[in-house]
Amino acid sequence: MDWQAEDLKYIWHPCSQMKDYETLPPIVIERGEGINLYDINGKCYKDVVSSWWCNLLGHCNPRITKALKEQSEKLEHVIFANFTHKPAVTLCQKLVKYLPEGLCKFNFADNGSSSIEMALKMSFQYHYQTGNPQKKRFMALSDGYHGETIGALSVGALDLYAEIYKPILLEVNRIKAPDCFRCPYGKCRDNCQCECIEQAQKMFEHCGEETAALIIEPLLQGSAGMRVYPPLYIKKLRELCDKYNVHLIADEIATGYGRTGKMFACDWAEVSPDIMCLSKGLTGGYMPMAVAITTQKIFDAFYDDYLKGKAFMHSHTYAGNPLACACANAVLDIFDTDKVLDTLPAGNALFHKIVSEKFLSNKNVGEVRHIGFINAIELVKDKRTKEPLDSNLRTGYQIYKKALEKGLILRPLGDVLYFNPPLIITEEDMHTVVNMAYESMVEILGA
Protein backbone atom coordinates (compact mmCIF):
# COMPACT_ATOMS: atom_id res chain seq x y z
CA MET A 1 0.00 0.00 0.00
CA ASP A 2 1.25 3.49 -0.85
CA TRP A 3 0.31 5.07 2.48
CA GLN A 4 1.40 8.54 1.45
CA ALA A 5 -0.76 8.54 -1.66
CA GLU A 6 -3.72 7.15 0.27
CA ASP A 7 -3.22 9.82 2.94
CA LEU A 8 -3.25 12.61 0.38
CA LYS A 9 -6.37 11.17 -1.17
CA TYR A 10 -8.32 11.70 2.05
CA ILE A 11 -6.60 13.81 4.65
CA TRP A 12 -6.50 17.58 4.94
CA HIS A 13 -3.61 18.13 7.36
CA PRO A 14 -3.69 20.80 10.07
CA CYS A 15 -2.00 24.13 9.54
CA SER A 16 -0.59 23.17 6.16
CA GLN A 17 -0.66 24.40 2.60
CA MET A 18 -1.52 21.02 1.08
CA LYS A 19 0.30 21.94 -2.14
CA ASP A 20 3.57 21.77 -0.16
CA TYR A 21 2.86 18.05 0.25
CA GLU A 22 3.51 17.55 -3.47
CA THR A 23 7.22 18.01 -2.80
CA LEU A 24 7.19 16.92 0.84
CA PRO A 25 4.60 14.19 1.34
CA PRO A 26 3.55 13.26 4.89
CA ILE A 27 5.98 11.01 6.75
CA VAL A 28 4.26 7.84 7.86
CA ILE A 29 5.20 7.20 11.49
CA GLU A 30 4.75 3.72 12.82
CA ARG A 31 6.09 3.76 16.37
CA GLY A 32 7.77 5.89 18.99
CA GLU A 33 10.16 5.37 21.86
CA GLY A 34 11.65 8.08 24.08
CA ILE A 35 12.46 11.09 21.91
CA ASN A 36 12.56 8.89 18.77
CA LEU A 37 9.89 8.33 16.16
CA TYR A 38 10.27 5.63 13.50
CA ASP A 39 8.65 5.67 10.08
CA ILE A 40 7.37 2.63 8.17
CA ASN A 41 10.79 2.20 6.56
CA GLY A 42 12.48 2.13 9.96
CA LYS A 43 14.04 5.58 9.61
CA CYS A 44 14.47 7.32 12.97
CA TYR A 45 13.43 10.92 13.61
CA LYS A 46 14.49 12.79 16.76
CA ASP A 47 11.39 14.58 18.01
CA VAL A 48 12.70 17.82 19.51
CA VAL A 49 9.33 19.53 19.11
CA SER A 50 7.67 17.00 21.45
CA SER A 51 5.04 16.32 18.77
CA TRP A 52 3.52 19.79 18.93
CA TRP A 53 4.87 20.48 22.42
CA CYS A 54 2.72 17.87 24.15
CA ASN A 55 4.94 14.83 24.60
CA LEU A 56 6.46 15.35 28.00
CA LEU A 57 8.12 12.13 29.14
CA GLY A 58 8.95 10.34 25.91
CA HIS A 59 6.87 8.47 23.36
CA CYS A 60 5.28 5.26 24.59
CA ASN A 61 6.45 5.84 28.12
CA PRO A 62 5.90 2.41 29.72
CA ARG A 63 4.40 3.79 32.92
CA ILE A 64 1.84 5.99 31.17
CA THR A 65 1.01 3.22 28.69
CA LYS A 66 0.38 0.83 31.56
CA ALA A 67 -1.96 3.30 33.28
CA LEU A 68 -3.87 3.84 30.05
CA LYS A 69 -4.19 0.12 29.43
CA GLU A 70 -5.44 -0.62 32.92
CA GLN A 71 -7.98 2.19 32.82
CA SER A 72 -9.25 1.08 29.41
CA GLU A 73 -10.15 -2.29 30.88
CA LYS A 74 -12.23 -0.67 33.62
CA LEU A 75 -14.01 2.38 32.22
CA GLU A 76 -13.44 4.26 28.98
CA HIS A 77 -15.95 7.11 29.35
CA VAL A 78 -18.91 8.30 31.33
CA ILE A 79 -21.10 11.40 31.14
CA PHE A 80 -19.47 13.95 33.46
CA ALA A 81 -22.62 15.87 34.43
CA ASN A 82 -23.86 14.30 37.66
CA PHE A 83 -21.35 11.44 37.39
CA THR A 84 -17.74 11.24 38.38
CA HIS A 85 -14.95 8.69 38.71
CA LYS A 86 -11.82 8.08 40.75
CA PRO A 87 -9.26 9.09 38.07
CA ALA A 88 -10.73 12.61 37.76
CA VAL A 89 -10.93 13.18 41.52
CA THR A 90 -7.43 11.79 42.01
CA LEU A 91 -6.09 14.10 39.32
CA CYS A 92 -7.45 17.19 41.08
CA GLN A 93 -6.03 16.02 44.42
CA LYS A 94 -2.60 15.51 42.91
CA LEU A 95 -2.53 18.63 40.74
CA VAL A 96 -3.75 21.03 43.40
CA LYS A 97 -0.50 20.44 45.31
CA TYR A 98 1.45 21.85 42.37
CA LEU A 99 -0.82 24.78 41.53
CA PRO A 100 -0.30 28.42 42.44
CA GLU A 101 -2.15 29.34 45.61
CA GLY A 102 -5.89 29.81 45.31
CA LEU A 103 -6.53 27.69 42.23
CA CYS A 104 -8.83 24.89 43.34
CA LYS A 105 -11.85 24.42 41.03
CA PHE A 106 -11.38 22.33 37.90
CA ASN A 107 -13.42 22.54 34.70
CA PHE A 108 -12.54 19.90 32.10
CA ALA A 109 -12.35 20.20 28.31
CA ASP A 110 -10.80 18.10 25.58
CA ASN A 111 -8.37 20.52 23.91
CA GLY A 112 -6.52 23.69 24.73
CA SER A 113 -8.62 26.06 22.65
CA SER A 114 -11.79 24.87 24.37
CA SER A 115 -10.28 25.57 27.77
CA ILE A 116 -9.56 29.12 26.59
CA GLU A 117 -13.18 29.50 25.50
CA MET A 118 -14.22 28.33 28.95
CA ALA A 119 -11.93 30.81 30.66
CA LEU A 120 -13.27 33.74 28.62
CA LYS A 121 -16.92 32.81 29.13
CA MET A 122 -16.38 32.14 32.83
CA SER A 123 -14.76 35.53 33.33
CA PHE A 124 -17.48 37.42 31.48
CA GLN A 125 -20.22 35.60 33.35
CA TYR A 126 -18.54 36.19 36.71
CA HIS A 127 -18.57 39.94 36.18
CA TYR A 128 -22.11 39.86 34.80
CA GLN A 129 -23.30 38.07 37.92
CA THR A 130 -21.38 40.24 40.37
CA GLY A 131 -22.78 43.60 39.27
CA ASN A 132 -20.36 44.53 36.49
CA PRO A 133 -22.18 43.78 33.24
CA GLN A 134 -20.14 46.53 31.53
CA LYS A 135 -17.09 44.26 31.72
CA LYS A 136 -17.51 42.49 28.43
CA ARG A 137 -14.22 42.95 26.63
CA PHE A 138 -10.92 41.17 26.79
CA MET A 139 -7.35 42.38 26.76
CA ALA A 140 -4.53 40.37 25.30
CA LEU A 141 -0.93 40.82 24.25
CA SER A 142 0.27 41.46 20.74
CA ASP A 143 1.89 38.38 19.19
CA GLY A 144 -0.08 36.11 21.52
CA TYR A 145 -1.39 32.69 20.61
CA HIS A 146 -4.27 30.97 22.40
CA GLY A 147 -5.65 28.44 19.95
CA GLU A 148 -7.83 28.50 16.88
CA THR A 149 -11.49 28.36 17.76
CA ILE A 150 -13.25 31.69 17.22
CA GLY A 151 -12.89 33.03 20.78
CA ALA A 152 -9.35 31.75 21.23
CA LEU A 153 -8.38 33.08 17.81
CA SER A 154 -9.83 36.47 18.75
CA VAL A 155 -7.62 36.89 21.80
CA GLY A 156 -4.65 35.57 19.83
CA ALA A 157 -2.82 38.09 17.70
CA LEU A 158 -0.92 36.24 15.03
CA ASP A 159 -2.02 37.28 11.56
CA LEU A 160 -0.79 34.00 10.14
CA TYR A 161 -3.75 32.30 11.82
CA ALA A 162 -6.22 35.13 12.40
CA GLU A 163 -5.98 37.65 9.55
CA ILE A 164 -8.56 36.18 7.20
CA TYR A 165 -11.12 35.68 9.99
CA LYS A 166 -10.96 39.20 11.43
CA PRO A 167 -14.46 40.11 10.21
CA ILE A 168 -15.93 37.35 12.37
CA LEU A 169 -13.73 37.67 15.47
CA LEU A 170 -14.37 39.45 18.79
CA GLU A 171 -12.83 42.88 19.18
CA VAL A 172 -9.99 42.74 21.65
CA ASN A 173 -7.90 45.49 23.28
CA ARG A 174 -4.34 44.63 22.40
CA ILE A 175 -1.38 45.53 24.61
CA LYS A 176 1.99 45.77 22.90
CA ALA A 177 3.89 42.78 24.30
CA PRO A 178 7.47 42.94 25.54
CA ASP A 179 9.96 42.50 22.71
CA CYS A 180 13.18 41.70 24.49
CA PHE A 181 15.22 40.91 21.38
CA ARG A 182 14.43 44.21 19.70
CA CYS A 183 13.59 46.21 22.84
CA PRO A 184 12.21 49.65 21.88
CA TYR A 185 13.50 50.99 25.22
CA GLY A 186 17.05 49.90 24.46
CA LYS A 187 17.15 47.59 27.50
CA CYS A 188 17.97 43.92 27.79
CA ARG A 189 16.03 41.10 29.39
CA ASP A 190 18.28 40.57 32.40
CA ASN A 191 18.55 44.10 33.73
CA CYS A 192 15.38 45.95 32.78
CA GLN A 193 12.56 47.10 35.04
CA CYS A 194 9.97 46.20 32.40
CA GLU A 195 9.68 49.80 31.23
CA CYS A 196 7.36 48.44 28.51
CA ILE A 197 4.67 47.92 31.18
CA GLU A 198 3.63 51.51 30.40
CA GLN A 199 1.90 50.11 27.32
CA ALA A 200 -0.28 47.98 29.59
CA GLN A 201 -0.81 50.82 32.06
CA LYS A 202 -2.16 53.03 29.27
CA MET A 203 -4.49 50.29 28.12
CA PHE A 204 -5.84 49.69 31.62
CA GLU A 205 -6.43 53.42 32.09
CA HIS A 206 -8.20 53.53 28.76
CA CYS A 207 -10.45 50.49 29.09
CA GLY A 208 -9.79 48.65 32.36
CA GLU A 209 -13.32 49.43 33.57
CA GLU A 210 -14.94 47.62 30.67
CA THR A 211 -12.53 44.69 30.67
CA ALA A 212 -13.43 41.28 32.05
CA ALA A 213 -10.05 39.62 31.73
CA LEU A 214 -6.52 39.91 30.45
CA ILE A 215 -5.16 36.73 28.90
CA ILE A 216 -1.44 36.03 28.60
CA GLU A 217 1.02 33.29 27.79
CA PRO A 218 3.18 33.71 30.88
CA LEU A 219 6.93 34.19 30.30
CA LEU A 220 6.96 32.63 26.85
CA GLN A 221 5.05 33.63 23.75
CA GLY A 222 5.43 30.29 22.03
CA SER A 223 3.94 30.55 18.57
CA ALA A 224 5.24 34.11 18.18
CA GLY A 225 8.70 32.55 17.90
CA MET A 226 9.47 31.43 21.45
CA ARG A 227 9.73 34.99 22.71
CA VAL A 228 10.84 35.05 26.34
CA TYR A 229 10.08 37.95 28.67
CA PRO A 230 10.89 38.55 32.37
CA PRO A 231 8.74 37.35 35.31
CA LEU A 232 8.60 40.93 36.62
CA TYR A 233 6.31 41.81 33.72
CA ILE A 234 3.73 39.27 34.95
CA LYS A 235 3.96 40.62 38.49
CA LYS A 236 3.20 44.11 37.18
CA LEU A 237 0.28 42.84 35.10
CA ARG A 238 -1.11 41.13 38.19
CA GLU A 239 -1.03 44.47 40.04
CA LEU A 240 -2.86 46.21 37.21
CA CYS A 241 -5.49 43.47 37.08
CA ASP A 242 -6.09 43.79 40.84
CA LYS A 243 -6.40 47.55 40.61
CA TYR A 244 -9.00 47.42 37.84
CA ASN A 245 -10.90 44.28 38.92
CA VAL A 246 -9.79 42.43 35.80
CA HIS A 247 -9.17 38.68 35.81
CA LEU A 248 -5.74 37.42 34.86
CA ILE A 249 -6.04 34.33 32.68
CA ALA A 250 -2.77 32.41 32.42
CA ASP A 251 -2.64 30.28 29.30
CA GLU A 252 -0.13 27.69 30.52
CA ILE A 253 -1.09 25.22 27.82
CA ALA A 254 2.43 25.29 26.40
CA THR A 255 4.40 26.48 29.44
CA GLY A 256 2.95 24.22 32.13
CA TYR A 257 4.44 20.98 33.40
CA GLY A 258 8.07 21.96 33.73
CA ARG A 259 8.58 23.38 30.26
CA THR A 260 10.03 26.58 31.69
CA GLY A 261 12.08 24.81 34.35
CA LYS A 262 9.43 25.19 37.05
CA MET A 263 6.07 23.45 37.20
CA PHE A 264 4.32 26.54 35.83
CA ALA A 265 5.66 29.73 34.25
CA CYS A 266 3.63 31.73 36.80
CA ASP A 267 5.80 30.19 39.52
CA TRP A 268 8.78 32.25 38.30
CA ALA A 269 6.78 35.40 39.08
CA GLU A 270 5.15 33.97 42.21
CA VAL A 271 1.84 35.06 40.76
CA SER A 272 -1.52 33.33 41.04
CA PRO A 273 -3.80 33.87 38.07
CA ASP A 274 -7.59 33.87 38.45
CA ILE A 275 -7.93 31.19 35.80
CA MET A 276 -5.24 28.88 34.49
CA CYS A 277 -5.59 26.80 31.33
CA LEU A 278 -3.63 23.57 30.94
CA SER A 279 -3.45 21.01 28.16
CA LYS A 280 -0.56 19.65 26.03
CA GLY A 281 1.74 18.22 28.77
CA LEU A 282 -1.23 17.44 31.04
CA THR A 283 -1.56 13.85 29.77
CA GLY A 284 2.07 13.57 28.73
CA GLY A 285 0.91 13.91 25.14
CA TYR A 286 -1.19 10.73 25.31
CA MET A 287 -4.80 11.85 25.26
CA PRO A 288 -6.54 15.09 24.31
CA MET A 289 -7.53 16.82 27.53
CA ALA A 290 -7.50 20.31 29.00
CA VAL A 291 -8.56 22.02 32.20
CA ALA A 292 -9.49 25.57 33.12
CA ILE A 293 -8.76 25.87 36.82
CA THR A 294 -10.11 28.74 38.87
CA THR A 295 -10.59 30.13 42.36
CA GLN A 296 -13.22 29.61 45.02
CA LYS A 297 -14.19 33.28 44.55
CA ILE A 298 -15.09 32.85 40.89
CA PHE A 299 -16.80 29.52 41.57
CA ASP A 300 -18.94 31.09 44.29
CA ALA A 301 -20.37 33.68 41.87
CA PHE A 302 -22.04 30.83 39.97
CA TYR A 303 -23.29 28.96 43.03
CA ASP A 304 -26.99 29.52 43.71
CA ASP A 305 -30.44 28.00 43.41
CA TYR A 306 -30.99 26.50 39.97
CA LEU A 307 -33.78 28.89 39.00
CA LYS A 308 -31.52 31.91 39.49
CA GLY A 309 -29.86 30.81 36.23
CA LYS A 310 -26.31 31.39 37.38
CA ALA A 311 -24.78 28.03 36.49
CA PHE A 312 -21.92 27.77 34.04
CA MET A 313 -23.74 26.11 31.15
CA HIS A 314 -20.69 24.88 29.30
CA SER A 315 -19.92 21.29 28.41
CA HIS A 316 -17.78 19.12 26.21
CA THR A 317 -18.82 15.55 25.52
CA TYR A 318 -15.42 14.19 26.44
CA ALA A 319 -15.01 16.36 29.56
CA GLY A 320 -13.14 14.46 32.27
CA ASN A 321 -12.51 11.45 30.08
CA PRO A 322 -11.25 8.66 32.38
CA LEU A 323 -8.57 7.42 29.97
CA ALA A 324 -7.11 10.92 29.74
CA CYS A 325 -7.30 11.35 33.52
CA ALA A 326 -5.48 8.06 34.02
CA CYS A 327 -2.65 9.27 31.79
CA ALA A 328 -2.56 12.61 33.59
CA ASN A 329 -2.30 10.79 36.92
CA ALA A 330 0.54 8.64 35.63
CA VAL A 331 2.38 11.81 34.54
CA LEU A 332 2.10 13.32 38.04
CA ASP A 333 3.15 10.02 39.62
CA ILE A 334 6.30 10.16 37.51
CA PHE A 335 6.86 13.80 38.50
CA ASP A 336 6.60 12.73 42.16
CA THR A 337 8.62 9.52 42.17
CA ASP A 338 11.34 10.66 39.76
CA LYS A 339 11.51 14.18 41.23
CA VAL A 340 11.36 15.47 37.65
CA LEU A 341 11.27 19.15 38.62
CA ASP A 342 14.44 18.77 40.71
CA THR A 343 16.31 17.34 37.73
CA LEU A 344 15.42 20.23 35.42
CA PRO A 345 17.82 23.06 36.39
CA ALA A 346 20.97 21.04 35.63
CA GLY A 347 19.60 19.61 32.37
CA ASN A 348 18.25 23.00 31.27
CA ALA A 349 21.59 24.72 31.87
CA LEU A 350 23.53 22.00 30.08
CA PHE A 351 21.28 22.06 27.04
CA HIS A 352 21.45 25.84 26.76
CA LYS A 353 25.24 25.68 26.95
CA ILE A 354 25.38 23.11 24.15
CA VAL A 355 23.00 25.09 21.94
CA SER A 356 24.75 28.44 22.51
CA GLU A 357 28.24 27.08 21.94
CA LYS A 358 27.15 25.65 18.63
CA PHE A 359 24.97 28.44 17.27
CA LEU A 360 25.80 31.77 18.84
CA SER A 361 28.84 32.71 16.76
CA ASN A 362 27.16 32.01 13.41
CA LYS A 363 26.74 35.09 11.21
CA ASN A 364 22.97 34.60 10.85
CA VAL A 365 22.15 33.94 14.50
CA GLY A 366 20.70 37.04 16.13
CA GLU A 367 19.90 35.55 19.51
CA VAL A 368 19.77 32.21 21.33
CA ARG A 369 17.10 32.66 23.97
CA HIS A 370 16.01 30.01 26.38
CA ILE A 371 13.69 29.08 29.19
CA GLY A 372 13.70 25.55 30.57
CA PHE A 373 14.65 23.13 27.80
CA ILE A 374 13.18 25.49 25.24
CA ASN A 375 15.96 27.10 23.22
CA ALA A 376 15.15 29.35 20.28
CA ILE A 377 17.54 30.56 17.64
CA GLU A 378 16.40 33.70 15.87
CA LEU A 379 17.88 33.88 12.40
CA VAL A 380 18.61 37.31 10.99
CA LYS A 381 20.06 38.77 7.83
CA ASP A 382 22.37 41.10 9.74
CA LYS A 383 23.57 40.24 13.24
CA ARG A 384 24.44 43.84 14.12
CA THR A 385 21.23 45.56 13.00
CA LYS A 386 19.03 42.50 13.76
CA GLU A 387 17.47 42.94 10.33
CA PRO A 388 15.25 39.88 9.71
CA LEU A 389 15.68 37.51 6.80
CA ASP A 390 13.32 38.00 3.87
CA SER A 391 10.36 35.87 4.96
CA ASN A 392 9.46 35.13 1.34
CA LEU A 393 12.58 32.99 1.12
CA ARG A 394 11.06 30.62 3.70
CA THR A 395 14.52 29.96 5.13
CA GLY A 396 13.14 28.22 8.20
CA TYR A 397 11.14 25.86 6.01
CA GLN A 398 14.23 25.05 3.90
CA ILE A 399 16.15 24.21 7.07
CA TYR A 400 13.24 22.11 8.30
CA LYS A 401 13.40 20.00 5.13
CA LYS A 402 17.17 19.53 5.46
CA ALA A 403 16.76 18.46 9.08
CA LEU A 404 14.10 15.93 8.14
CA GLU A 405 16.49 14.31 5.67
CA LYS A 406 18.93 13.90 8.54
CA GLY A 407 16.27 12.49 10.85
CA LEU A 408 15.42 15.52 12.99
CA ILE A 409 12.00 17.10 13.47
CA LEU A 410 12.71 20.81 13.89
CA ARG A 411 9.62 22.62 12.54
CA PRO A 412 10.74 26.27 12.88
CA LEU A 413 8.37 29.14 13.59
CA GLY A 414 9.06 31.31 10.56
CA ASP A 415 12.79 31.97 10.77
CA VAL A 416 13.10 31.01 14.41
CA LEU A 417 14.59 27.55 14.92
CA TYR A 418 13.76 26.04 18.27
CA PHE A 419 14.12 23.00 20.46
CA ASN A 420 11.34 21.98 22.82
CA PRO A 421 12.25 18.35 23.55
CA PRO A 422 10.63 15.92 25.98
CA LEU A 423 11.97 16.49 29.51
CA ILE A 424 13.72 13.10 29.44
CA ILE A 425 16.24 14.02 26.73
CA THR A 426 19.71 12.57 27.47
CA GLU A 427 23.01 14.42 27.26
CA GLU A 428 24.02 12.28 24.29
CA ASP A 429 20.84 13.20 22.44
CA MET A 430 21.35 16.88 23.27
CA HIS A 431 24.63 16.83 21.35
CA THR A 432 23.16 14.78 18.50
CA VAL A 433 20.15 16.99 17.88
CA VAL A 434 22.10 20.24 18.18
CA ASN A 435 24.68 19.00 15.68
CA MET A 436 21.98 17.87 13.25
CA ALA A 437 20.17 21.19 13.50
CA TYR A 438 23.36 23.19 13.07
CA GLU A 439 24.43 21.24 10.00
CA SER A 440 20.97 21.71 8.47
CA MET A 441 21.17 25.43 9.04
CA VAL A 442 24.67 25.73 7.61
CA GLU A 443 23.70 23.80 4.49
CA ILE A 444 21.10 26.50 3.78
CA LEU A 445 22.75 29.66 5.14
CA GLY A 446 26.48 28.92 5.19
CA ALA A 447 28.85 28.79 8.16
Ligand SMILES: *Cc1c(COP(=O)(O)O)cnc(C)c1O
Ligand atom coordinates in the same frame (compact mmCIF):
# COMPACT_ATOMS: atom_id res chain seq x y z
C1 LIG B 1 -1.39 24.79 21.71
C2 LIG B 1 -1.82 26.01 22.41
C3 LIG B 1 -3.18 26.35 22.52
C4 LIG B 1 -4.28 25.58 21.85
O1 LIG B 1 -4.39 24.24 22.27
P1 LIG B 1 -5.10 23.21 21.26
O2 LIG B 1 -5.18 21.95 22.05
O3 LIG B 1 -4.21 23.10 20.06
O4 LIG B 1 -6.43 23.75 20.92
C5 LIG B 1 -3.50 27.48 23.24
N1 LIG B 1 -2.54 28.23 23.82
C6 LIG B 1 -1.23 27.93 23.74
C7 LIG B 1 -0.24 28.79 24.44
C8 LIG B 1 -0.82 26.82 23.01
O5 LIG B 1 0.48 26.55 22.89
